Amino acid sequence: MWADLNEQRKAIAAAMDYAVPEADRDEAEDLLEVYREDRIALTLLLEFYSYLPEAREDWVHELRVVNRQQGIFLLAAITAQHQYMYLVSSEGIEFQGRVDDGFLAQELLDFFEYDSAEAFAEVCAAVDALPVYEPMQLDEEICPACHAAAGEYHELGCPVEICPWCGGQLIHCDCRYEQLGLDGLTNEAELLRFEAVLEERGRIPYSPEQRPSFAGNDPNDVFDE
């Protein structure tokens, strides 16, 4: 994962060569430094600098949070000239147009629980009131692995999720096999059955005490037993 971030940062810096006016380069790189360990922000910056929305020189000086649900972020990239919206998660990224258009597809309005298109347009009209997007590793209220907020359930398979039966790491303990009476989970149907049993028992939502300490350079080490 850290090697990935490194490569992502290199790719962004390379794309910046074409995208950022020379006079603004230092400031553009400052933002890259702020988010150097934040996969969501790096994904956005790489997308922006690789496919400049208006196909001309521009650069991002700020990221703000329009909304977020379960690790899926609707972020505003504030550039020298405009404000653009991106839907970003650990799964990928989708450009959503300009913030001042104030438009979002109905399924996304529903997903982010806006009452109406007008309610969303109002939020877009006040970009300056939106919170600045905090770099992930610094924000204790967000699971560092799956980006669930405090009180939300982890993405199933998140290494930080705690097992409600034994109190260990859900992806490492044997409870899933014991609960299903199987030797392993080998297909989608078994996984769905496990999810149902897990929900019946009651999943443990993310809270900041669950954060692993990133003592080493590789977070995967922390998650190993």
Ligand SMILES: [Zn+2]
């Ligand atoms: Zn998580």
Ligand SMILES: [Zn+2]
């Ligand atoms: Zn367990």
